[in-house]
Amino acid sequence: MKLINIIPLLIIVPLAAAFLNSLFGRIIKRLGGALALVSVVISCGFAVYARIALEAVPDKILVYKIGGWVPPFGICMVFDGLSSLMLVVINLAAFFIMIYSLNYMEKYTDKTKFYTLFSLMVCGLNGVALAGDLFNLFVFLEIASIASYALVAFGTEAEELEAALKYAIMGAVASSFILIGIAFLYGFTSTLNMADMAIVLSQKHNIWVVSFVSVLFIAGLGLKAAMIPFHAWLPDAHSSAPAPVSAMLSGVLIKTLGVYSLFRILFNIIGASDNYLGMLMFLGAVSIVVAGVLSLSQMNFKRLLAYSSISQIGYIVLGISLATPLGIFGGLFHLFNHSIFKPLLFLNAGAIDYAGGGTDLDQAKGAGRFMPVTAKTNLIASLSISGIPPFNGFFSKLIIIIACAQKAHFGYALCAVIGSIFTLCALMKMRKFIFTEDAETERKRAFKEVPFGMAFAMVCLAFLCLSAGLILIPELRVFISDAADVLLNGTGYGDIVMRASLK
Amino acid sequence: MTLYLLCMVLFCIGLYGVLRKRNIVKIIIGIAIMSYSVNLFLVLLGYRFHGRAPIDAHDQTITNMVDPIPQAIVMTSIVVGLAMMALLIAISIRIYEKYGTFDITKIKKLKG
Numbered sequence: 001m002k003l004i005n006i007i008p009l010l011i012i013v014p015l016a017a018a019f020l021n022s023l024f025g026r027i028i029k030r031l032g033g034a035l036a037l038v039s040v041v042i043s044c045g046f047a048v049y050a051r052i053a054l055e056a057v058p059d060k061i062l063v064y065k066i067g068g069w070v071p072p073f074g075i076c077m078v079f080d081g082l083s084s085l086m087l088v089v090i091n092l093a094a095f096f097i098m099i100y101s102l103n104y105m106e107k108y109t110d111k112t113k114f115y116t117l118f119s120l121m122v123c124g125l126n127g128v129a130l131a132g133d134l135f136n137l138f139v140f141l142e143i144a145s146i147a148s149y150a151l152v153a154f155g156t157e158a159e160e161l162e163a164a165l166k167y168a169i170m171g172a173v174a175s176s177f178i179l180i181g182i183a184f185l186y187g188f189t190s191t192l193n194m195a196d197m198a199i200v201l202s203q204k205h206n207i208w209v210v211s212f213v214s215v216l217f218i219a220g221l222g223l224k225a226a227m228i229p230f231h232a233w234l235p236d237a238h239s240s241a242p243a244p245v246s247a248m249l250s251g252v253l254i255k256t257l258g259v260y261s262l263f264r265i266l267f268n269i270i271g272a273s274d275n276y277l278g279m280l281m282f283l284g285a286v287s288i289v290v291a292g293v294l295s296l297s298q299m300n301f302k303r304l305l306a307y308s309s310i311s312q313i314g315y316i317v318l319g320i321s322l323a324t325p326l327g328i329f330g331g332l333f334h335l336f337n338h339s340i341f342k343p344l345l346f347l348n349a350g351a352i353d354y355a356g357g358g359t360d361l362d363q364a365k366g367a368g369r370f371m372p373v374t375a376k377t378n379l380i381a382s383l384s385i386s387g388i389p390p391f392n393g394f395f396s397k398l399i400i401i402i403a404c405a406q407k408a409h410f411g412y413a414l415c416a417v418i419g420s421i422f423t424l425c426a427l428m429k430m431r432k433f434i435f436t437e438d439a440e441t442e443r444k445r446a447f448k449e450v451p452f453g454m455a456f457a458m459v460c461l462a463f464l465c466l467s468a469g470l471i472l473i474p475e476l477r478v479f480i481s482d483a484a485d486v487l488l489n490g491t492g493y494g495d496i497v498m499r500a501s502l503k
Numbered sequence: 504m505t506l507y508l509l510c511m512v513l514f515c516i517g518l519y520g521v522l523r524k525r526n527i528v529k530i531i532i533g534i535a536i537m538s539y540s541v542n543l544f545l546v547l548l549g550y551r552f553h554g555r556a557p558i559d560a561h562d563q564t565i566t567n568m569v570d571p572i573p574q575a576i577v578m579t580s581i582v583v584g585l586a587m588m589a590l591l592i593a594i595s596i597r598i599y600e601k602y603g604t605f606d607i608t609k610i611k612k613l614k615g
Contacts, residue, residue: 135576135579142583146586146587146590149590153597158601158602159613161594161597161598162610162611162613164594165591165595168590168591169521169530169534169591172534172537172587173518173521173534173537175583176517176537176541179538179541179545179580180514180544183541183544183545183573186545186548186572186576187548192572192576240613
């Protein structure tokens, strides 16, 4: 199969799985999980294969023209360094989370709906990463968002519904902002193709419309990314949803819908300007510190992790909005690392919940002593996220701090260091309650290790945590640095896509 | 220009509804108003004065057509809005079953 034909399959395969699941899932009982797992395995394989094969392609970009219509007239899908990084992140995380949820979802009724929505969410996320057309980006963003609202409410308990309503209302307002931003850009440039829009915008000089639109996008996509002034929905949604869903939301969704779309639009279409990059840097630094402090006071396991997610998103936003090669590299590397260790931590929380410990730190006291796999993988993930040297989180945080210092933003570098200490404190508090204290005697008998599928997913993710630091060696570094190059190229993106689409 | 500004006023009315009202149903109506105003804005962007439908046929001359792309976008946007609305209403019905109220100040099990 030609490489270019793989690109639409990344959207078609999960979408087909969702469609078949909703049609036949009710009739054939065991079909749901198998179908969703197969689709995720296929799309994960395609994403990794396409990433490796991209090295041999000139300009490292592939443009798939839907229906053979050449851009700017038709709709196109763009597979470049940044998209490929996001696709690998999405599908790798989705693969392990899917293996985990085969066992975890046993206690829920109507599992078919879960698998349908999960596949639909993966389809939306892949679509966002591949979109070469601004309105397509919006539609895929809405597919992923609406699937995630429904997934948060999946248990239909009082707390889950409340969290889902909050998330859905905020998400709907954010979507309106994004759509009105797209409408302004369309009215101003008379095109929807992202590459063409970049070319048209670089020839025009109207600061008013462009800065108004970038504020709309920062508000709308910042809410999807849960940066600090827009974060209110995240702790509720992430702590109430079932564990695989929180892992997916925290590990992948907020990064793809929020960070990826925001920086793709700001860097590649509108063009980076110091005004709003300075604002984003400030928001990132505030997110790191404030969410770090808030996570310290939490007594709910998943809520603690949710606040720490906001803090880590702050690192990614701070790193990328520095707009230096090292800063963008650090931000994207942290994005990749966070998509490994944060799902692992949420899966650990799910494992303790599965064993009967609940998610309250007091209730789950001592649960970890009877669950060796959970305890070991959790130790690795905790050390990684708080940036202890041999693990992957250390390298990405170090790169971000060095990049801050290089650009003489010493205050932001200090924020990043302080945030790392807060994360370490919060995770140590969690470990003290769950893994070192002794359980009450009558509860001891209940705790036992989780089934094979869940343990396997956690061990694989822990292994990735240990080995992801190896990405820094020069042969593997292209994986991240290709993505950083796309952002550094700025509005040159338009010319590259146009040249590639003529081939 | 007035039309565009009125469209933005409509958007702000929807936003006011979402931000100020306490009843979930009124919040959902606010969201609906917001999405309608965005759709209206998109249609207005494509409108030409005394324009006609963008249909290209043998005996037609291509003069003064309205822009067809916003119309295609609005179609999709309405469908997305419908899915959103259906989900929001479904969630709010389930919330009423659990809490017995639509007042968001009384729906506060989650905090911290």
